[in-house]
Amino acid sequence: MKPVIVVHGGAGRIFKEQEKACRSGVVRAVLRGYGILKRGGTALDAVEEAVRSMEDDPHFNAGCGSVLNEKGEVEMDAIIMDGKNLASGAVSAVKCVANPIKIARLVMEKTKHVLLTDQGAHLFAQAMGVPEIPEEKLITERSQERWKKNLEPDSNPEEFQKDLGTVGAVALDSEGNVACATSTGGLSNKLIGRVGDTACIGSGGYADNYSGAASTTGHGESIMKVVLARLILYHMEQGMSPEMAADTALDYMKTRVGGLGGVIIVNNSGEWAARFSTKQMSWATVKDDQLYYGIYTGERHTKSVDEAFASESEEF
Numbered sequence: 001m002k003p004v005i006v007v008h009g010g011a012g013r014i015f016k017e018q019e020k021a022c023r024s025g026v027v028r029a030v031l032r033g034y035g036i037l038k039r040g041g042t043a044l045d046a047v048e049e050a051v052r053s054m055e056d057d058p059h060f061n062a063g064c065g066s067v068l069n070e071k072g073e074v075e076m077d078a079i080i081m082d083g084k085n086l087a088s089g090a091v092s093a094v095k096c097v098a099n100p101i102k103i104a105r106l107v108m109e110k111t112k113h114v115l116l117t118d119q120g121a122h123l124f125a126q127a128m129g130v131p132e133i134p135e136e137k138l139i140t141e142r143s144q145e146r147w148k149k150n151l152e153p154d155s156n157p158e159e160f161q162k163d164l165g166t167v168g169a170v171a172l173d174s175e176g177n178v179a180c181a182t183s184t185g186g187l188s189n190k191l192i193g194r195v196g197d198t199a200c201i202g203s204g205g206y207a208d209n210y211s212g213a214a215s216t217t218g219h220g221e222s223i224m225k226v227v228l229a230r231l232i233l234y235h236m237e238q239g240m241s242p243e244m245a246a247d248t249a250l251d252y253m254k255t256r257v258g259g260l261g262g263v264i265i266v267n268n269s270g271e272w273a274a275r276f277s278t279k280q281m282s283w284a285t286v287k288d289d290q291l292y293y294g295i296y297t298g299e300r301h302t303k304s305v306d307e308a309f310a311s312e313s314e315e316f
């Protein structure tokens with residue numbers, strides 16, 4: 001089986017001055033993940049690596065760069081899932097760690113549970129030897145400015161929620177296994193303790209070798225109401241292509257609950273899609289040693305992977 005990986009850097013609005021950094025960020029992440037697949041690594045390792053790369057990138061709303069809750073704190077959600085056996089692990093409302101996706105993976109591999117939250121997730125991370133980092137390291141000037149603006153009496157929180165940026169990855173490895181991973185700081189100025197779609201199995205992501213894998217982004221409460229990732233896989237089980245399944249599910253979310261978002265998908269034969277109902281979503285894919293990436297509807301750049309690896313440090 002030829003490996004495939006798709007990543008997203010969040011659906012929503014990307015400001016002009018951020019576009020280059022977002023394109024570079026998703027390309028860097030997809031190449032890291034593909035490097036693992038190319039060496040015969042698993043889909044699970046590839047999606048974790050790709051998501052880690054974007055958690056470490058301050059341009060995305062995950063890890064460093066996460067948006068802040070109503071008190072100005074970072075509370076992050078993440079999920080990972082293995083399509084081989086439906087094993088999955090997630091964390092919600094975690095603080096002071098660089099890579100929530102790592103803890104999600106540990107939840108999957110080292111506990112009998114699927115989701116740990118807040119204090120419990122913190123204690124578990126400590127017990128697993130995950131280093132704690134000061135909260136300031138996760139907070140960027142941009143996330144702080146946005147938080148302050150949202151506190152102004154005439155602010156329009158709806159407007160600011162458009163500026164999303166969750167990160168995610170889906171992959172198919174050479175053994176035919178699929179996996180997904182998603183990580184986020186959630187919604188700006190959210191209530192303390194708010195758990196979003198990203199931490200919830202079937203909403204923020206789902207992976208099943210019988211059909212494929214999906215990772216979602218967008219308005220979390222809407223995504224949870226329609227259980228977006230699982231809905232997409234259901235459509236694929238009924239015979240739809242990844243693209244058709246994505247469009248059908250996103251349309252349903254828009255008409256049924258008025259929610260916008262984006263998804264990346266790979267099915268178990270290596271067909272993929274990156275679709276969104278928002279204005280933009282940064283995404284990148286590698287299949288057959290060919291890199292594809294874009295931000296706007298209809299935008300699709302192509303490069304060979306060798307060429308892309310050679311210019312990895314450059315902007316795209």
Ligand SMILES: NC(=O)C[C@H](N)C(=O)O
Binds near residue numbers: 221
């Ligand atoms: N940026 C996002 O995609 C937000 C995320 N889905 C949430 O609601 O937590």
